[in-house]
Amino acid sequence: xxxxxxxxxxxxxxxxxxxxxxxxxxxxxxxxxxxxxxxxxxxxxxxxxxxxxxxxxxxxxxxxxxxxxxxxxxxxxxxxxxxxxxxxxxxxxxxxxxxxxxxxxxxxxxxxxxxxxxxxxxxxxxxxxxxxxxxxxxxxxxxxxxxxxxxxxxxxxxxxxxxxxxxxxxxxxxxxxxxxxxxxxxxxxxxxxxxxxxxxxxxxxxxxxxxxxxxxxxxxxxxxxxxxxxxxxxxxxxxxxxxxxxx
Amino acid sequence: xxxxxxxxxxxxxxxxxxxxxxxxxxxxxxxxxxxxxxxxxxxxxxxxxxxxxxxxxxxxxxxxxxxxxxxxxxxxxxxxxxxxxxxxxxxxxxxxxxxxxxxxxxxxxxxxxxxxxxxxxxxxxxxxxxxxxxxxxxxxxxxxxxxxxxxxxxxxxxxxxxxxxxxxxxxxxxxxxxxxxxxxxxxxxxxxxxxxxxxxxxxxxxxxxxxxxxxxxxxxxxxxxxxxxxxxxxxxxxxxxxxxxxxxxxxxxxxxxxxxxxxxxxxxxxxxxxxxxxxxxxxxxxxxxxxxxx
Numbered sequence: 001x002x003x004x005x006x007x008x009x010x011x012x013x014x015x016x017x018x019x020x021x022x023x024x025x026x027x028x029x030x031x032x033x034x035x036x037x038x039x040x041x042x043x044x045x046x047x048x049x050x051x052x053x054x055x056x057x058x059x060x061x062x063x064x065x066x067x068x069x070x071x072x073x074x075x076x077x078x079x080x081x082x083x084x085x086x087x088x089x090x091x092x093x094x095x096x097x098x099x100x101x102x103x104x105x106x107x108x109x110x111x112x113x114x115x116x117x118x119x120x121x122x123x124x125x126x127x128x129x130x131x132x133x134x135x136x137x138x139x140x141x142x143x144x145x146x147x148x149x150x151x152x153x154x155x156x157x158x159x160x161x162x163x164x165x166x167x168x169x170x171x172x173x174x175x176x177x178x179x180x181x182x183x184x185x186x187x188x189x190x191x192x193x194x195x196x197x198x199x200x201x202x203x204x205x206x207x208x209x210x211x212x213x214x215x216x217x218x219x220x221x222x223x224x225x226x227x228x229x230x231x232x233x234x235x236x237x238x239x240x241x242x243x244x245x246x247x
Numbered sequence: 248x249x250x251x252x253x254x255x256x257x258x259x260x261x262x263x264x265x266x267x268x269x270x271x272x273x274x275x276x277x278x279x280x281x282x283x284x285x286x287x288x289x290x291x292x293x294x295x296x297x298x299x300x301x302x303x304x305x306x307x308x309x310x311x312x313x314x315x316x317x318x319x320x321x322x323x324x325x326x327x328x329x330x331x332x333x334x335x336x337x338x339x340x341x342x343x344x345x346x347x348x349x350x351x352x353x354x355x356x357x358x359x360x361x362x363x364x365x366x367x368x369x370x371x372x373x374x375x376x377x378x379x380x381x382x383x384x385x386x387x388x389x390x391x392x393x394x395x396x397x398x399x400x401x402x403x404x405x406x407x408x409x410x411x412x413x414x415x416x417x418x419x420x421x422x423x424x425x426x427x428x429x430x431x432x433x434x435x436x437x438x439x440x441x442x443x444x445x446x447x448x449x450x451x452x453x454x455x456x457x458x459x460x461x462x463x464x465x466x467x468x469x470x471x472x473x474x475x476x477x478x479x480x481x482x483x484x485x486x487x488x489x490x491x492x493x494x495x496x497x498x499x500x501x502x503x504x505x506x507x508x509x510x511x512x513x514x515x516x517x518x519x520x521x522x523x524x525x526x527x528x529x530x531x532x533x534x535x536x537x538x539x540x541x
Contacts, residue, residue: 007347014339015332082330083340085297086387089324090347092296092313246297247258247289 004091004100008074012108017073022115025066029119032059037127045133052135054211056124057145063116065182067109067153071160072177074101075241076170085246095238102161102234109157113150148208155204156181158230165237168244189213200229248273248395248426249294254303256289263289265450266303271428273394276421278437278444278458279430280533286450287430288326291399295324307395319348323388324397330384333373337364337383340372344387358386363412377404385413396420398429402436414440434461434533446536453536461536469500469508472521479517486511497521 012018036055044050075098078084091097121135128135135142160177167173181201189196193214196202202213203225210216217225249271256264264286271277281287292298294305296312307322308315315321331340341355359365362382367375375383381404388396396417402410417440421427431437437444438458446453446461454461471490473479476498483490483500488508493499500508505524512519 003349004347007343010339010343010346014336014343015334017334077332081332082327083332085326085330086344087347088297089295090319090344092315092318243299245258245292245299247292 001096001100004096005104007090008100008104009107012104017077018070018108018111021066021070021112025063025112025116026119028062029060029116030123032062033120033123034127037124037131040131050133052124052128052133053139053142054145056120056128056135057117057142057149060113060116060120060146060149061152063109063113063149064152064156065178066112066116067105068156068160068177068181069174070108070112071102071105071157072164072173073170074105074161075164075237076168076173079168080170088246094242098161098165098234098238098241102158102230105157105161106154107157109153109155110150112157113153117146117149144209152204152208155226155230159200159233162230162233162235162237165241166233168241198225200226203229249305249307249397249428251290251294251305252303254290254293254300254305256286256293256298256300262450264293264300267447267450267452268303269445269452269455271426271445273426274421274424275442276417276427276429276437276440278434278441279428279447280434280437280444281430281432281447281453283432284449285432285447287432287447288399289450290447291324291397291428291430292326294397295322295326297326307397317349319344320350320391321393322395322397323391323393324399325381325384325388325401326399327384331372331375331380334371336369336371337375337379338368340383341368341386341390345390348391350391354390354392358389361389361416362386378406378409381405381409385416394425396425396427398427400431401429402431402433410436446533448536468525469503469505470497470521470523470525471500471508471512471519472497473512473517473519475517478515479512482511482515482517483508499525 033056036059040050075084078087087097088094125135125137163177164173167176185196185199185201188199189202197206197213197215197217203217203222205211205213206216206222207219207226216222251270252268254264254267267286267290279287279291289298293300294307294312304311312318312322335343338355338359341358342352345352345355356365359368362385364379364382364386367379372380372383381401385398385401388398401413405413417427417429421442429437429441434444441458443455443457444461445455470493471479476496480490480498488500488503490498490500505522509519509522
C-alpha cells in the first residue's frame with residue numbers, strides 16, 4: 001500500500017492539475033476575503049456586527065469545492081487519458097487503487113485547505129489590524145474554524161474519488177459533483193430538513209459545528225455519518241471500477 | 248506461458264471473441280493476426296485482466312493475471328499508443344509506473360536508453376509523435392524485465408527504421424527465452440519478426456502455424472518475360488498451365504514451377520528474358536485465410 005500511495009502522490013506531482021487548482025483557489029479566496037473587509041463600515045464595527053474569526057475562514061471555505069474536484073478527477077482523468085490501463089496493470093486489485101487514491105485525495109484536500117486558509121489570513125490579518133479591528137489570533141474560535149476546514153476538505157477529497165469510480169465520465173462526474181453537493185442538497189434541506197440534515201453536505205457541516213444547517217446532527221452522529229459516507233462511496237466506487245471492463 | 252482456453256466475450260449484442268483457444272510458448276515471437284475488429288485487442292485485454300471474459304479462462308505464467316502477485320514485474324504490456332497523460336513528462340510517466348509496480352527507479356533510465364528516448368524523456372508527452380509514444384509505451388512494458396511481453400499493434404506509427412529496430416528488439420527478447428506476443432492486422436508487419444502466427448477472424452480461431460507454413464500456403468506462381476508472349480501462352484495452355492498478363496508485358500503463371508516453364512520454353516525455342524518464382528502476396532494469403540476474398 002505504501003508503494004501505491006507513493007505512486008499516487010507522484011501522479012499528482014507530475015501533472016499541473018494541483019498547480020492550476022491552487023492558483024485559481026488563491027485568486028478566489030483572495031477576492032472572497034477582500035470583499036467583506038473592503039465593504040465593512042465603522043457603523044458595523046461599533047455594533048459588533050462582524051465576526052471576523054468566522055468570516056475570514058468561511059471565505060476560505062470554497063476550498064471544499066476544489067478538494068471535491070481534485071478527488072473526482074483522480075480516477076476520471078485516468079479513464080479520460082487511458083492511463084487507467086497502466087494503473088490497473090500494475091495493480092489488478094482495483095479496490096486497492098481506489099483506497100490509495102482516496103487517502104491521497106484526502107491529503108490533497110488538506111493541502112488545498114491549508115493554502116486557502118493561509119491566503120485568507122495573509123490578507124485579513126494585516127488589513128484588519130490596520131483598520132483597527134484585528135483578528136483575535138489567540139482565540140480558539142479562529143483555529144477551530146481552520147481545523148474544521150481541513151477536515152471538510154479531506155472529506156470531500158475522499159468522497160470525490162468514490163464518485164469518480166462510480167461515474168467514470170469526467171465531465172459527467174464533475175458536473176454531477178458540483179451541482180449535487182453545493183446546490184441540490186441545500187434545496188432538499190430547505191424542502192425537507194428531516195432528509196436534508198442527513199445528506200453529506202449537512203453531515204460534514206454538523207461535524208464542524210452546524211453553522212449552515214438548520215437543526216444539525218449532534219457531533220458524534222455527524223462524525224459517524226461522514227465516515228460512513230466515505231466508506232460507502234469508496235466501496236461503491238471500488239465495486240463499479242472492479243467490474244467495469246477497461247476497453 | 249500464455250494460455251487462452253475457450254474464451255468468449257460479447258459487448259452488448261456484438262460478439263467480440265467466440266470460444267477462442269491458443270497457447271504461446273516462451274522463446275518465440277508469436278504474431279497475433281486478424282483484420283481490424285477481429286477481437287485481437289479484446290483477447291489481449293482479457294489476458295491482462297482488464298476485461299472479464301463471459302466464458303473461458305486466460306492465464307499468463309500459469310495464473311490469471313489478476314491473481315499474479317506484482318504482475319507488472321513479470322508481464323510487460325503495451326495496449327494503446329495514446330494512453331498517457333499529455334501534461335506528464337515521459338520520464339515521469341515511467342517513474343509512476345515503476346513506483347506502482349514496485350520496480351526500482353534505476354530501471355527508468357535503463358529502459359529509456361533501450362528505446363532510444365533518453366533525449367526526449369524530460370518533455371511532456373503531449374508533444375510526442377506517435378512513434379515516440381510507441382517507444383515510451385514499450386519502455387513501460389520493459390520496466391520490469393518481464394518474462395512475457397504482450398504488445399497490441401506495436402508497429403503503428405513507427406517509421407521503417409523504427410520497425411527494424413522493433414524487430415531486432417523483439418527477436419532479442421525471444422532469444423533470451425521470453426514469450427513475446429504481438430498483434431497486428433498486417434501480416435507483412437509480423438512475417439519477418441514472428442516465428443509463429445495465431446490468426447483469428449470475427450472473434451474465432453482460424454489458424455496457428457509457423458510463418459513459413461502460412462506463406463507457403465498461399466498460391467505462388469512464376470513471372471516470365473519473353474518477346475514471344477502469345478506463343479508461350481499457347482504452349483503453356485497446351486501443357487495445362489494458365490498464364491495471365493502481368494505488369495509491363497510479363498506473363499504470370501499461377502501454381503507453376505519455374506523449372507517446368509523454363510523447360511517448356513527451351514523445348515520450343517522460345518527466348519526468355521526473365522523467369523522468376525513469385526511467392527503469393529502475404530496479404531492474399533491473409534485474406535484467403537480470413538475468408539475476406541473480396
